[in-house]
Amino acid sequence: MFRLFAIAIAIVAAGAVTPARTQNFPERTVKLVVPYPPGGPSDTAARVSTQNVAAKLGQSLIIENEAGAGGRVGTRAVARASADGYTLLFGGSNENAITPALYKKLDYDAVKDFVPVAPVANDFQIMVVNPSLPVHTLAELVQYAKEHPGKLSSGATIGISPHLLLEFFRARSGTDIVFVPYKGAAPGMADVMAGQIQVYASNKSVLLPLIQSGRLRGLAVASAERWPELPDVPTLHESGLDGYPTTLWYGLMAPAGTPPAVIGKLNAAVSAALNMPETQNAIAKLGLQSRTLTAPEFGAILDKEVVLWESVARAAGVQLD
Numbered sequence: 001m002f003r004l005f006a007i008a009i010a011i012v013a014a015g016a017v018t019p020a021r022t023q024n025f026p027e028r029t030v031k032l033v034v035p036y037p038p039g040g041p042s043d044t045a046a047r048v049s050t051q052n053v054a055a056k057l058g059q060s061l062i063i064e065n066e067a068g069a070g071g072r073v074g075t076r077a078v079a080r081a082s083a084d085g086y087t088l089l090f091g092g093s094n095e096n097a098i099t100p101a102l103y104k105k106l107d108y109d110a111v112k113d114f115v116p117v118a119p120v121a122n123d124f125q126i127m128v129v130n131p132s133l134p135v136h137t138l139a140e141l142v143q144y145a146k147e148h149p150g151k152l153s154s155g156a157t158i159g160i161s162p163h164l165l166l167e168f169f170r171a172r173s174g175t176d177i178v179f180v181p182y183k184g185a186a187p188g189m190a191d192v193m194a195g196q197i198q199v200y201a202s203n204k205s206v207l208l209p210l211i212q213s214g215r216l217r218g219l220a221v222a223s224a225e226r227w228p229e230l231p232d233v234p235t236l237h238e239s240g241l242d243g244y245p246t247t248l249w250y251g252l253m254a255p256a257g258t259p260p261a262v263i264g265k266l267n268a269a270v271s272a273a274l275n276m277p278e279t280q281n282a283i284a285k286l287g288l289q290s291r292t293l294t295a296p297e298f299g300a301i302l303d304k305e306v307v308l309w310e311s312v313a314r315a316a317g318v319q320l321d
Contacts (some may be wrong), residue, residue: 022261025085026059030266032252034090035074037067040157040185041123041203045250046090048282049120049274049290056269063090067184070159071095072106079113083257085266088117092249094160097305101313102159102320111306112256116299117263118270119251121288124204125165125222126233128211133198138169138220138239141199145175154199155180155188159320161248162201164309165222167316168244192216203248205286222246229287243315245308249291251298267295 032050036042046063054061066074075095081087089095091114099110127138133152135141145152154170156162158181170177177199182188185202192200193215200216208229210216218233224246226235236244252270254263271292273279283290293301313319 022259025262025265026057028086029060029062030054030057030086030088032061032063032088032090033074033078034063034065035067035071035095036065036157037184037186038065039206041205042071042090042094042250044205044286045121045123045283045288048286049250049279049288050090050252050270051282052273052276052279053269056272057265070099070157070163070183072099072103072159075099075110076106076108078253078255079108079110081255083255083259085254085258085262087255088266089114089253090250091253092119092251092302093245093305093309094248096253096302097249098161098164098309098313099159100306101310102164102318104319105321111302114253115256115258115263116295116302117252117254118267118295119249119291119293119298119301120270120274121250121283121290123248123250123288124227124246125162125201125248126204126207126211126227126230127165127169127199127201127219127222128192128207128216129200129219130192130195130198131214131217132195133217135219136217137234138173138236138241141219142173142175145173145177149176150178152199153178153180153197154201155182155191155197156201157182157185157188161245162203164312164316164318165201165244166199167318168312169241171316172241172243205288208287227287244312249301249305250288263295 034043034046078089135144154166154177191197211218220236220239274290274292
């Protein structure tokens with residue numbers, strides 16, 4: 001999908017951006033849209049991973065949070081932006097693979113309306129509970145939930161990977177746990193720490209410090225191996241829950257029709273910034289894994305992500321309006 005669509009970019013771009021403008025790109029500030037509120041996993045990853053991109057581009061790069069509707073407001077805005085490289089999306093698994101699996105009536109196409117620019121990092125997810133809940137494993141959570149049907153509440157940002165993780169768990173375990181949707185990660189984290197909800201899921205980059213400080217208790221990580229920072233917390237597979245993806249991708253996306261030469265310059269700048277030791281160290285402190293790939297390589301991965309998350313959505317029984 002992304003790879004095949006990229007073949008047609010040059011044809012579309014010919015009438016949109018003149019060769020001179022392409023050759024001199026960038027001539028002004030580049031805007032990177034994060035489609036979620038400040039403080040969440042995507043926002044944190046965007047600010048850390050792109051901190052040195054402006055220097056490599058030779059122009060300013062500003063981050064704008066355009067939150068709403070589970071990331072769809074900001075994503076739609078970029079899909080409709082000029083295909084000139086000056087408006088980009090901080091997207092990836094959630095925005096360009098999970099969204100089309102969950103929403104079948106969007107007024108934009110999360111795949112065809114974008115072209116991959118560059119990946120920046122992988123993130124991982126974890127299920128947590130408020131420490132007051134007397135459970136320490138997924139098995140204990142299942143037992144407790146079945147002994148108290150309808151009494152527990154789980155929460156996550158609606159329409160993205162943590163939401164799918166909780167619903168995948170609920171469907172596979174047969175538990176009656178009420179799902180509470182949130183517009184962003186920050187309010188959900190506040191509520192689970194306050195005991196307003198008992199079960200929560202989000203990404204390593206924002207939950208790890210809260211687990212290490214004892215404010216939340218980790219039950220299982222959605223990754224291929226245990227996290228070195230939490231060696232006593234098992235994986236989903238070890239906990240008897242198979243079939244859920246082990247990696248989330250973050251990356252920059254551009255509106256479809258953006259000239260290949262512009263994509264190439266952006267990819268080179270992002271990759272050069274990611275290869276700087278200070279950037280790598282900052283990303284590692286969040287528990288993320290930095291990634292550098294060409295635009296076509298990133299597109300090939302997102303093609304597979306679309307198929308993968310479609311199967312997860314079906315297994316979880318989630319489809320949203």
